[in-house]
Amino acid sequence: MELNRDYILQKVEQYPTPFYLYRMDLLTATLDACKNAADKYNYKVHYALKANSDSHVLSTISSYGFGADCVSGQEILTAIENGFSPNHTAFAGVGKTDEEINIGLDTEIFTFNCESIQEIEVINELAEKKGKIARIALRINPNVNANTHKYITTGLEENKFGINRWEFETILKTLEQCQNIKLTGLHFHIGSQIVDLSAYRSLCLRVNEIQQWFIEHRILLEHINVGGGLGIDYYQPDLNPIVDFEGFFAIFNDFLELQPHQELHFELGRALVGTMGELITKVLYIKNGQRTNFAIVDAGMTELIRPALYQAYHKIENISKSTHNADEFYDVVGPICESSDCFGKRVKLPQTERGDIVAIRCAGAYGQVMANQYNLRKIPEVVYYEG
Ligand SMILES: Cc1ncc(COP(=O)(O)O)c(C=O)c1O
Numbered sequence: 141m142e143l144n145r146d147y148i149l150q151k152v153e154q155y156p157t158p159f160y161l162y163r164m165d166l167l168t169a170t171l172d173a174c175k176n177a178a179d180k181y182n183y184k185v186h187y188a189l190k191a192n193s194d195s196h197v198l199s200t201i202s203s204y205g206f207g208a209d210c211v212s213g214q215e216i217l218t219a220i221e222n223g224f225s226p227n228h229t230a231f232a233g234v235g236k237t238d239e240e241i242n243i244g245l246d247t248e249i250f251t252f253n254c255e256s257i258q259e260i261e262v263i264n265e266l267a268e269k270k271g272k273i274a275r276i277a278l279r280i281n282p283n284v285n286a287n288t289h290k291y292i293t294t295g296l297e298e299n300k301f302g303i304n305r306w307e308f309e310t311i312l313k314t315l316e317q318c319q320n321i322k323l324t325g326l327h328f329h330i331g332s333q334i335v336d337l338s339a340y341r342s343l344c345l346r347v348n349e350i351q352q353w354f355i356e357h358r359i360l361l362e363h364i365n366v367g368g369g370l371g372i373d374y375y376q377p378d379l380n381p382i383v384d385f386e387g388f389f390a391i392f393n394d395f396l397e398l399q400p401h402q403e404l405h406f407e408l409g410r411a412l413v414g415t416m417g418e419l420i421t422k423v424l425y426i427k428n429g430q431r432t433n434f435a436i437v438d439a440g441m442t443e444l445i446r447p448a449l450y451q452a453y454h455k456i457e458n459i460s461k462s463t464h465n466a467d468e469f470y471d472v473v474g475p476i477c478e479s480s481d482c483f484g485k486r487v488k489l490p491q492t493e494r495g496d497i498v499a500i501r502c503a504g505a506y507g508q509v510m511a512n513q514y515n516l517r518k519i520p521e522v523v524y525y526e527g
């Protein structure tokens with residue numbers, strides 16, 4: 141499924157760099173693979189809008205019948221505008237404002253994934269004012285290590301997310317007082333860019349233990365949501381453009397003990413949209429340093445912050461030159477006034493010169509959505525390749 145590089149070079153003639161290029165052919169192939177694998181077990185997939193909330197991308201994903209996983213009131217409204225059903229929309233987040241909770245109540249979303257006792261009490265109060273019953277799931281902190289970057293791990297006791305095991309009794313007492321709340325499920329999410337899938341096996345075993353506690357307390361739950369986090373291959377996107385959804389869902393089928401009629405839900409972001417996006421940028425200058433040569437490009441950490449924020453690796457290619465003779469090393473940096481504005485150190489590229497076009501691969505997830513206007517830069521445009 142490799143993209144014809146000439147296509148990008150043609151687009152550069154029409155659109156100013158830097159821009160995001162979204163491969164809709166790869167997106168639909170990924171959605172097909174995910175849906176087929178999930179349907180085998182009747183698992184329900186929610187798309188995590190935070191990964192990429194471009195309208196064309198959203199309406200393509202919603203057309204597959206996926207639900208939406210939202211973390212703000214604005215994401216709920218955007219999901220619904222782009223064809224996601226409120227009946228299949230979940231609202232997570234440690235800091236939901238009253239205004240956002242009201243959006244969830246007014247649109248009658250499927251569930252609020254609640255992260256604290258205080259939050260449950262506020263949702264109850266607001267639902268009571270509207271004469272509504274809010275469906276909630278408890279986001280449990282499973283204390284499972286996802287073995288990923290410390291900034292994107294979420295399921296450890298030291299993280300701010302979720303309700304801890306020692307709070308369960310108090311939660312049940314609170315729920316007894318909350319007449320406008322219906323507990324319908326449990327929610328878990330252990331982190332992002334998880335490539336060691338044994339973390340999911342550990343999660344399943346922990347979910348089984350936690351379910352047991354609720355069964356013993358005679359609480360029946362309609363659904364279990366095991367979150368997202370499935371990682372992509374940032375190193376070899378052409379070899380592995382689509383993640384192994386079959387293998388991923390099979391882990392849950394093998395290790396998670398669902399109760400009769402209980403649904404299993406997922407919230408995938410990166411695995412659906414990560415590889416289909418590339419950041420296309422132009423080389424402005426080649427600057428020879430004492431120890432390093434710099435390729436200074438016209439995109440910066442303002443367009444793609446992941447390398448600066450998490451030391452994340454993105455494959456970098458000079459698409460103006462044949463990759464066969466890549467034998468020079470460059471630090472590929474942007475124009476922003478920050479030393480962390482660097483896309484890669486000692487990147488092996490063919491001899492590169494001013495005007496060359498560079499693709500920063502696997503930028504479909506947490507790319508454009510995290511762009512900002514530091515140094516008064518423009519938010520980059522998106523160009524779509526329909527295939
Ligand atoms: C609660 C929750 N669900 C789903 C996701 C989606 O994660 P990913 O894009 O890694 O699949 C995230 C982000 O890590 C999250 O915080």
Ligand SMILES: N[C@@H](CCCC[NH3+])C(=O)O
Nearest residue numbers: 190292332333446505506
């Ligand atoms: N934004 C992060 C992932 C965080 C996921 C949201 N909890 C990234 O680019 O990898």
